[in-house]
Amino acid sequence: MSSPINFQIVESESSFLDPRSDYTQTTIRFQVRTDPLTKRTGHFSHFVGLTPQKLDLEAYTKPELKGFCPFCPENRGKATPQFLKEIVPEGRTSRNEAMLVPNLFPYEVHSSIVIMTSDHVVPLNGFDETRLFDTLLLGTEFLKRTRKVSPSLPYHLVTWNYMPPSGGGLVHPHQQYFATEHPGNLVMDELRASQEFYEKHGRTFWLELINEEMKRGERYIGETTQAHWFTSFVCFSRLGDILCVFPDVFSIDDFNESHIPSIISGLLKVFRYYQSTGIYSFNASLIFGPVGQQSFPCHFRIVPRSFLNMRDYASDMAFFQIILAEPVCMKLPEQICREVREYF
Ligand SMILES: [Zn+2]
Numbered sequence: 001m002s003s004p005i006n007f008q009i010v011e012s013e014s015s016f017l018d019p020r021s022d023y024t025q026t027t028i029r030f031q032v033r034t035d036p037l038t039k040r041t042g043h044f045s046h047f048v049g050l051t052p053q054k055l056d057l058e059a060y061t062k063p064e065l066k067g068f069c070p071f072c073p074e075n076r077g078k079a080t081p082q083f084l085k086e087i088v089p090e091g092r093t094s095r096n097e098a099m100l101v102p103n104l105f106p107y108e109v110h111s112s113i114v115i116m117t118s119d120h121v122v123p124l125n126g127f128d129e130t131r132l133f134d135t136l137l138l139g140t141e142f143l144k145r146t147r148k149v150s151p152s153l154p155y156h157l158v159t160w161n162y163m164p165p166s167g168g169g170l171v172h173p174h175q176q177y178f179a180t181e182h183p184g185n186l187v188m189d190e191l192r193a194s195q196e197f198y199e200k201h202g203r204t205f206w207l208e209l210i211n212e213e214m215k216r217g218e219r220y221i222g223e224t225t226q227a228h229w230f231t232s233f234v235c236f237s238r239l240g241d242i243l244c245v246f247p248d249v250f251s252i253d254d255f256n257e258s259h260i261p262s263i264i265s266g267l268l269k270v271f272r273y274y275q276s277t278g279i280y281s282f283n284a285s286l287i288f289g290p291v292g293q294q295s296f297p298c299h300f301r302i303v304p305r306s307f308l309n310m311r312d313y314a315s316d317m318a319f320f321q322i323i324l325a326e327p328v329c330m331k332l333p334e335q336i337c338r339e340v341r342e343y344f
Pocket of ligand 1: 070172
């Protein structure tokens with residue numbers, strides 16, 4: 001049976017008289033891909049690439065740059081808020097170095113932060129199984145609590161901005177956990193398209209996608225116990241995105257402690273790849289859909305970020321992404337897959 005998933009690529013080119021070669025004609029190729037689920041497009045161009053910029057992590061510990069950090073252990077007790085008793089009776093919860101606190105600047109009814117480490121600055125190779133497990137366990141236990149307190153909130157999100165190029169306001173490692181009715185435009189687009197696919201084909205898009213990616217092998221990276229990892233056909237970042245799907249988890253109710261090592265195992269491999277390519281920053285998310293549906297499984301996405309240069313800290317997001325809502329990627333997902341697979 002042929003797959004209803006269509007990976008559409010429009011190849012095109014642009015020509016000009018090139019000052020670098022005595023004004024002879026040069027032709028540059030680019031692609032526009034259409035996401036097989038949402039039908040949103042993404043550009044792939046500028047294949048000469050983007051060199052991820054090295055961050056001076058040591059400098060972030062210097063007092064003049066560090067400033068006051070509410071997440072450092074000596075400040076947590078006084079500078080972080082406590083939960084209402086009906087949500088977290090203990091006020092805050094902790095596990096080894098990790099601590100769950102409310103977000104002092106909430107953007108949802110239940111908006112929390114897990115401070116991941118005691119150390120203020122943690123390089124990628126400083127995230128071990130224990131630190132990641134403690135963080136994800138504290139955070140997802142919080143999301144499960146919100147299900148009891150506010151069962152009508154359908155979406156549960158985990159997000160992580162790591163290091164300043166990602167937009168993270170504090171370098172001290174922390175993740176956000178929140179329950180919401182409004183998970184964002186992209187999640188809503190994906191959810192609606194997943195439901196439509198399910199109604200039309202009687203199958204789950206994401207399971208079809210896993211099967212199709214495994215069969216094609218161009219973007220399929222590997223498996224970690226209960227999850228499948230592959231590069232995204234359309235990428236949000238200039239350096240390409242990696243996706244991980246849990247085909248048997250649809251809502252936070254289906255997620256349990258046994259799923260956490262599966263994320264960690266893949267993530268540590270991705271981190272080793274990032275270190276090998278000089279990536280110092282990323283955004284990541286773990287998305288849970290509503291209870292009771294079978295069309296939109298839980299998935300994790302990690303997106304590298306970098307300043308374009310360190311001379312004037314140019315952002316890697318510009319008019320394309322912000323005004324046109326169109327991602328631009330400088331590396332093909334198939335190439336990224338070949339590189340990441342070395343670490344799986
Ligand atoms: Zn700190």
